Amino acid sequence: MSVLELIIALPLLAALAVGLGAPARAASLGATFINLILVLYTTVQYWGKTGLAFTYSRPILENPSLSFAVGADGISIILALLTTLVMLAAIWQIHDRPAIFYISSLLIGGGALGAFLTTDVFFIYAFHELALIPTFLMIALHGRAEPAHRKAVAWKATIYLGVGSLVLLAGLVWLVLEFSGGSKLTFDLEALRNQARLNPLPDAKQAQIFFVLLLGFGSLVSLFPFHSWAAPAYATAPTPVAMLHSGVLKKFGLYGLIRIALPLLPHGVHVEWVQNALLLMLLGNILVMGLVTIHANRLDDTLANSSVMHMGYIFLGIAAGTEIALKGAVILMFAHGISIALLFGLCGRMRNQLGTLEYNKLGGLASHAPAFTVLFAFGTFASIGLPGLTNFAGEVMIFLGNFTEFKAGALTNLQWTVIVALWGVVMSAVYMLRAYRGIFHGSPATGLFMIDPAFSQRVPFIMLAATLLVTGCCPWLLLNLMKSAVVLP
Amino acid sequence: MNASIILLLPFFSALVILLGHRQLKGAAVLISVGSSIISFIACLALLAAADDKDNTKLLLPFLDVGFLHANIDVMIDKQSRGMMFIVSFIGLLVHIFSLGYMKDDDAKPRFFGSLSLFMFSMTGIVLAGNLIMMFIFWELVGLSSYLLIGHWYQKASAAEASKKAFLTNRIGDFGFMIGILLLFGANHGSVNIEDLTTAFGPGGPLGVNAPGHSAGFTTAAALCIFLGAVGKSAQFPLHVWLPDAMEGPTPVSALIHAATMVAAGVYMLVRMSFLIEASPLAAEIIAGIGAFTALMAALMATQQNDIKRVLAYSTLSQLGYMVMAVGAMAMSVQHGHELHGPDPGHPAMFHLYTHAFFKAMLFLGSGAIIYACHHEQDIWKMGGLRKHMPVTFYTFAIGTAALMGVPLLSGFWSKEAVLGVAFDSGCKVLFLAGAATAALTAFYMTRLLIVAFFGKPRTDASHHAQEAPLVMILPLGILAIFSLFSAYDFFATPLQAMKPPHVEGHQTVFWASVLALLIGSGGAIYLYRGKNKDPISIKLFANKFYFDEMYAVIVRVCQDRLAWIVTALERVFVDGLVARLPTALVARLGAATRMLQGGHLQGYTFLLGGGVIAVIYLVVFVLPRLGH
Numbered sequence A: 001m002s003v004l005e006l007i008i009a010l011p012l013l014a015a016l017a018v019g020l021g022a023p024a025r026a027a028s029l030g031a032t033f034i035n036l037i038l039v040l041y042t043t044v045q046y047w048g049k050t051g052l053a054f055t056y057s058r059p060i061l062e063n064p065s066l067s068f069a070v071g072a073d074g075i076s077i078i079l080a081l082l083t084t085l086v087m088l089a090a091i092w093q094i095h096d097r098p099a100i101f102y103i104s105s106l107l108i109g110g111g112a113l114g115a116f117l118t119t120d121v122f123f124i125y126a127f128h129e130l131a132l133i134p135t136f137l138m139i140a141l142h143g144r145a146e147p148a149h150r151k152a153v154a155w156k157a158t159i160y161l162g163v164g165s166l167v168l169l170a171g172l173v174w175l176v177l178e179f180s181g182g183s184k185l186t187f188d189l190e191a192l193r194n195q196a197r198l199n200p201l202p203d204a205k206q207a208q209i210f211f212v213l214l215l216g217f218g219s220l221v222s223l224f225p226f227h228s229w230a231a232p233a234y235a236t237a238p239t240p241v242a243m244l245h246s247g248v249l250k251k252f253g254l255y256g257l258i259r260i261a262l263p264l265l266p267h268g269v270h271v272e273w274v275q276n277a278l279l280l281m282l283l284g285n286i287l288v289m290g291l292v293t294i295h296a297n298r299l300d301d302t303l304a305n306s307s308v309m310h311m312g313y314i315f316l317g318i319a320a321g322t323e324i325a326l327k328g329a330v331i332l333m334f335a336h337g338i339s340i341a342l343l344f345g346l347c348g349r350m351r352n353q354l355g356t357l358e359y360n361k362l363g364g365l366a367s368h369a370p371a372f373t374v375l376f377a378f379g380t381f382a383s384i385g386l387p388g389l390t391n392f393a394g395e396v397m398i399f400l401g402n403f404t405e406f407k408a409g410a411l412t413n414l415q416w417t418v419i420v421a422l423w424g425v426v427m428s429a430v431y432m433l434r435a436y437r438g439i440f441h442g443s444p445a446t447g448l449f450m451i452d453p454a455f456s457q458r459v460p461f462i463m464l465a466a467t468l469l470v471t472g473c474c475p476w477l478l479l480n481l482m483k484s485a486v487v488l489p
Numbered sequence B: 001m002n003a004s005i006i007l008l009l010p011f012f013s014a015l016v017i018l019l020g021h022r023q024l025k026g027a028a029v030l031i032s033v034g035s036s037i038i039s040f041i042a043c044l045a046l047l048a049a050a051d052d053k054d055n056t057k058l059l060l061p062f063l064d065v066g067f068l069h070a071n072i073d074v075m076i077d078k079q080s081r082g083m084m085f086i087v088s089f090i091g092l093l094v095h096i097f098s099l100g101y102m103k104d105d106d107a108k109p110r111f112f113g114s115l116s117l118f119m120f121s122m123t124g125i126v127l128a129g130n131l132i133m134m135f136i137f138w139e140l141v142g143l144s145s146y147l148l149i150g151h152w153y154q155k156a157s158a159a160e161a162s163k164k165a166f167l168t169n170r171i172g173d174f175g176f177m178i179g180i181l182l183l184f185g186a187n188h189g190s191v192n193i194e195d196l197t198t199a200f201g202p203g204g205p206l207g208v209n210a211p212g213h214s215a216g217f218t219t220a221a222a223l224c225i226f227l228g229a230v231g232k233s234a235q236f237p238l239h240v241w242l243p244d245a246m247e248g249p250t251p252v253s254a255l256i257h258a259a260t261m262v263a264a265g266v267y268m269l270v271r272m273s274f275l276i277e278a279s280p281l282a283a284e285i286i287a288g289i290g291a292f293t294a295l296m297a298a299l300m301a302t303q304q305n306d307i308k309r310v311l312a313y314s315t316l317s318q319l320g321y322m323v324m325a326v327g328a329m330a331m332s333v334q335h336g337h338e339l340h341g342p343d344p345g346h347p348a349m350f351h352l353y354t355h356a357f358f359k360a361m362l363f364l365g366s367g368a369i370i371y372a373c374h375h376e377q378d379i380w381k382m383g384g385l386r387k388h389m390p391v392t393f394y395t396f397a398i399g400t401a402a403l404m405g406v407p408l409l410s411g412f413w414s415k416e417a418v419l420g421v422a423f424d425s426g427c428k429v430l431f432l433a434g435a436a437t438a439a440l441t442a443f444y445m446t447r448l449l450i451v452a453f454f455g456k457p458r459t460d461a462s463h464h465a466q467e468a469p470l471v472m473i474l475p476l477g478i479l480a481i482f483s484l485f486s487a488y489d490f491f492a493t494p495l496q497a498m499k500p501p502h503v504e505g506h507q508t509v510f511w512a513s514v515l516a517l518l519i520g521s522g523g524a525i526y527l528y529r530g531k532n533k534d535p536i537s538i539k540l541f542a543n544k545f546y547f548d549e550m551y552a553v554i555v556r557v558c559q560d561r562l563a564w565i566v567t568a569l570e571r572v573f574v575d576g577l578v579a580r581l582p583t584a585l586v587a588r589l590g591a592a593t594r595m596l597q598g599g600h601l602q603g604y605t606f607l608l609g610g611g612v613i614a615v616i617y618l619v620v621f622v623l624p625r626l627g628h
Helices: A003-019 A024-046 A074-092 A099-117 A121-142 A147-180 A189-198 A203-220 A230-236 A239-249 A251-264 A272-295 A299-320 A323-354 A370-384 A390-401 A413-440 A455-473 A476-481 B002-024 B027-048 B078-101 B108-127 B131-152 B156-186 B193-200 B215-232 B241-247 B250-259 B261-271 B273-277 B280-301 B307-334 B347-372 B390-404 B410-424 B428-453 B470-485 B489-498 B507-528 B544-592 B601-627
Strands: A053-061 A066-072 B055-065 B068-076
Touching: A003 A024, A003 A053, A003 A066, A003 A074, A003 A099, A024 A053, A024 A074, A024 A099, A066 A074, A066 A099, A066 A121, A074 A099, A074 A239, A074 A251, A074 A323, A074 A455, A074 A476, A099 A121, A099 A239, A099 A251, A121 A147, A121 A189, A121 A239, A121 A251, A121 B601, A147 A189, A147 A203, A147 A230, A147 A251, A147 B544, A147 B601, A189 A251, A203 A251, A203 A272, A230 A239, A230 A299, A239 A251, A239 A323, A251 A299, A251 A323, A272 A299, A272 A413, A272 B544, A299 A323, A299 A390, A299 A413, A323 A370, A323 A390, A323 A455, A323 A476, A323 B055, A370 A390, A370 A413, A370 A455, A370 B002, A390 A413, A390 A455, A390 B055, A390 B068, A390 B131, A390 B156, A413 B156, A455 A476, A476 B055, B002 B027, B002 B055, B002 B068, B002 B108, B027 B078, B027 B108, B055 B131, B068 B078, B068 B108, B068 B131, B078 B108, B078 B250, B078 B261, B078 B347, B078 B470, B108 B131, B108 B250, B108 B261, B131 B156, B131 B193, B131 B215, B131 B241, B131 B250, B131 B261, B156 B215, B156 B241, B193 B273, B215 B261, B215 B273, B215 B280, B241 B250, B241 B307, B250 B261, B250 B307, B250 B347, B261 B273, B261 B307, B261 B347, B273 B280, B273 B307, B280 B307, B280 B428, B280 B544, B307 B347, B307 B410, B307 B428, B347 B390, B347 B410, B347 B470, B390 B410, B390 B428, B390 B470, B390 B507, B410 B428, B410 B470, B410 B507, B428 B507
Parallel strands: none
Antiparallel strands: A053 A066, B055 B068
C-alpha cells in the first residue's frame, strides 16, 4: 500500500460517506485537510529525490497487462499539491449548500488526484472521466443561470469534452498498439517509456500520433479553436466547480501532454507541421482570446475567457519542449490553478452578495471591503504576471526556454511566436486592471453593499494568496521538486 | 551584509504594513520611517566601504535550472553606490516630509506601506546584477507606483491615472522583455550585466569587430531594451502617463515621479551603455528621442497652470536631457573621443544625480505650498507667497535656480556636462535642441516663480497661507543645500562616479548655456511681472500636443473596436464551425434516432459515461483478442 493510494482514496471515500448521510461539511473538510497534510508529507519525503517514487502496483489483468499502479515524481507532486490546496479552498468556501456540492467537489478533486498519481494510462484516463461527470451534472443542476440556459451550457461542455475524450482515447489506443508491436499490450507508463527509449517510432508516425493526442488533450484544455465550451461553462458553473475545474481538472490535458505524449513521442512536437499547427492554435488562445477577454464586461466573463487565454502560454512551453520551458510550464500550471481558483472563489462570493458582476454597475468596493480587495488584488496581479507571485516565474521560464537555442538574425518560428505572444502580457494587464478599476476603485456605486467576509470565511482565500506569494518569491521551492528531466534524455 | 539590509528591510516593512495595517494603525508609520532610517545608515556604511572591490554577489536564489541562473544578485560598484545614496537619502527625507503632509490622511498606514514597497523595489533595480532581477524589480516599482498614484482611489481621476501609468509601463516592459530574451539567447544563457559587458565590449565575442557581431541584431536588442526605459523614464511616445501621475500625493511625486523611479530608465541605460555603444543607429535614435522629449516637454511646460504639472513636464524634459546624454555619449565614444581618467563618470548619471536633489526639493516645496493653500494647485490662484512662506520661497528659488542652470549651482555643472557631450557627439541638432530646452526651462521656471510667489495674493487660500511645519521644512532645507553644492568635489567625494571629469575647451557650451538662461528668464520676467492672468495662450502647448486625445482614439480603434470585431468573429466562425455546424448535422441525423432521447441530462451524462466505458472495454479487451 502506498501513501498515494490513500491520497486518492480518501476524497472518494469521503464522497461516499457524505452520500450515505455523513455530516457533509465536517466529513469533506476533514478528509480534504488530512489529504493536504498527506500530500505535504509526500512533498517533504520527495524533497531532493529524482525519478518516480512511492510506486506500488496491483496487477489486474495479465494480457493486456493492466494494473492499478501509482507513483509520483515532482510534476505529479506539484499537481497533487495544487489539487489538494484548491480542493480545500473550494470546499471550505461552500456556504449553506446541499450535500451534492460537497460530494461533487470531492469527486472532482479525487478524480484529479487519481489522474495525477497513477502511472497506468488506462487509469489516468478513467480517473479524468470520473472527475468530468460531476462537473457536467453540477453545471446543469446548480448552475448560475436560467435552467434552460445552464442545461444548454452543460450540454455544450459535455459534447465538447466527450468528443475530445474520444479523440484522446483513439490517440492513446493508437499509441499503445504501436508500442506493443502486435505482442503483449501494456498500459503501464514506465514500460511504455522504456519502449520509447529502446525502439522510438519514426518521426512521421510520432508526429501523427502526437497531433491526435494534441487535439484530444487540447480540447480538454480549451486549446483554440476547441475552446468555446470553456467560457460559458466557467461563468455558469457553481463556484466550487468553477474553482476545481478551471484550477485543477483543466490541467489534466496539459499533464497528459507532458507526462504521456512528450516522453513517448519526443520528436512529435518538433516535426514542422505539428509545431506550426500548435503555434497557430496557441496564438489563437493568446491573441484572439486576449481580445475577447478585453471585450468582456462582466467579471465572470473576464475570468472565464482569461483562463482560456492563459492556457496559450502553457502550450508555448510544451511547444518549446526544452527543459527550462517545460518546467516553466509546470510552474505556470500550478500558478494558474491557484490564482484562477482564488479569483473564481472571490467572484462567486461577490455574486452572492451583490447579485451582479457587470462592471458598469459596480465600483468603489475597496472602501467597503478592504480585506476582500487585497485578496482579489493577489489574484489580479498574479494573473497579470507580476514578479513575486508564482505566475511570473512560470511565464519567464517559458519565454527564456524558447531562447536557449539561438542564432542572431535567424529567429525560429518558436521565437517569433514568443515575441508576438509577449503582447498578450500587455493585454492581460489591460483587462485585469480594467476589471479591478471597475469593481474596486472609484466612488462606491449607489445601492451596492458588500462587507468583508468573516475571518473564518477568509481562510481559504488567504491560503491560496499565501501560496502565490511564497512560491512566487521562492519558485526554487517548486523547481527543487523537479530535478529529474521532464523528457527523456 | 549592508546590501541585504538595504534590500530586505523595506520588503519586510512593506509586507507587515500592507497585510496588517488595520491592526497596526500608528505603528505602521514608525515601522516604515524606521526602516528607511536604518536603510540610510546601512547605505552610508556601504559608501564608507567604497574602497572594497566592486563585486557581484549572490544574495538569494530565485530560479536556477539548467544554464538559467536568474537569482537575486547584488552588484556593488560606483554607479550602484551612488544611485543607492540618492534613493535612500531622498527616500528618507520624503518619509519625514510625509509625516507632516499625510498627517490627516485616513489611509496613512497604507501610504507608508506602499512607500516601503517602493523603497524595496527601487533598491532592487539599483543593486540588480542581472537583467532578470532588474526586470523583476522594474515591474515591482511599477506596482508601487500604481498603488501610490492610486492612493486616493475613490477619485476617478486618480484611479484612471494609476491604471494608465501601469499599462503604459507595460508596453515598455514588453520591449524590455524581448530585449532580455535576445541577449539571453545571444550570450548563451547569461544575462549577468558584467558578463554582457565583457561579451559586447571590445574584444568580446559579440563586440563590434568580432565575428559573432551582427549590427542588425545589436541594434534590435539595444532598441528593445531602450523601450523599457522609454516607458519607465516617460520618453516620447510613452510619456503620457507621467503628468497624470501627479494625481498621487505630492511626496510620492517628489520621490518616485521626479527623483528616483523615473530616473531608473536612465540608470538602466547607463548600465547597458556597452550595448548602445556597439550600435551607431541605436545611439542616434536614443539621442534623438531624448532631445525630442526634452524640447517637446519644455514647450508643454510653458503653458501649464497647475504647479505640479509644470514640474511634471519639467521632469519629462530633464529626463529627455539625460536620455539624450546617454545617446550622445555613445555617439562620441563611437567617434573615437577619448574618455579622460581611469573610470570616468557619465554625464547622464551626473545630471540624474543633481536633478534628483533639486527636483525632489521643488516637488516637496510645491507640496508645502499645496498644503498651505488647502490643496489649491493653480498658480494663478496663488501669488504673494513669498511673504507668507519665506523658507519655502527661498528653498524653492534655490531649486529653480539650480534647475535653470544658474552658474555655479549644481544644475549648471551637470547641464553643461550634458550639453558638452551633445556638442561632442558630432550632431549639431542635439546641441541646439539642448540649448533651446535650456532657454525654455529658464522661461517656464521663472514664470512659475513670479506667478506663484510674487505680486499680490489672488485668492483667500494664498492670502491665509502659512509656513509649513518643521518636519516639512527640514527636508526642504537639506535638499536646498544639496541643490547648491552637490556638484562640487568636496560634497561628492563618495559619488565621484557620477561626475565626469571636467572637459576642457567648451567655451561655446558655456556661453550657450549662459545665453539660454538670460534669454529664457529675461523673457519670462518681461512677460509675467505683475500679471494676474496669462498674457499668452498657445492651445497646442496647453493641450500637450493633443497626445492624450490621439492615444484615446488609438485605444478605441485598435483595441476596443478590434476586440469587439474579434469577439463577434469568434462567436460566429469558431463556435459556428467547430460547434454549431456539427451539432446541426448531428441533430438532423438524430431526428431519425429520436427514440433514444429521453430529455434528461442526467440520463445523457450517464449514457456518456457508460459509452466511454463501453468503448474502452471494446478497444482494450475485445479488439486485441479478435486479432489473435
